[in-house]
Amino acid sequence: MLIKDYFQEVESRIGFFPEVVEYQVTKDARSLHIGIIEGVVVFQDDSVLHFIEFVDVKEPVEVYRYSYHYQDRDGSLIFRYDMAPHHKELKTFPHHKHLPDNQKITASKPNLTNVLDEIDDLICLKGNSL
DSSP states (O other), rough: HOOOOOOOHHHHHHOOTTTTTEEEEEEESSSSSEEEEEEEEEEEESOOEEEEEEOOOSSOOEEEEEEEEEOTTTSEEEEEEEOOSOOOSSTTTTTTETTTTTTTEOOOOHHHHHHHHHHHHHHHHHHHHH
């Protein structure tokens, strides 16, 4: 796969979710197969996802760095997945998930679709509880 195709695939995934009201994506191709994509996605409840992926999409796809930071309309953390190497005590090191109140838990390496699905579930649950 070429990095430009991966970038297009990411934008298509974001556009697929009906809860997304707007998004901005910045793409930086470093070679035919390596690049950085980062963006901000705003959802219908005014929550926001900030994300970055530094990837090599030559088969198999290798993610060198990622962060998916999801916050509510007031800017309070709902969750963040990242792989910063600062929680060696967690079984899934370096992959982990941050929760409110400074909690860190084990987490498998997600991808953007996993994160968008999780956000979709949270928004739907919140909508059903109204």
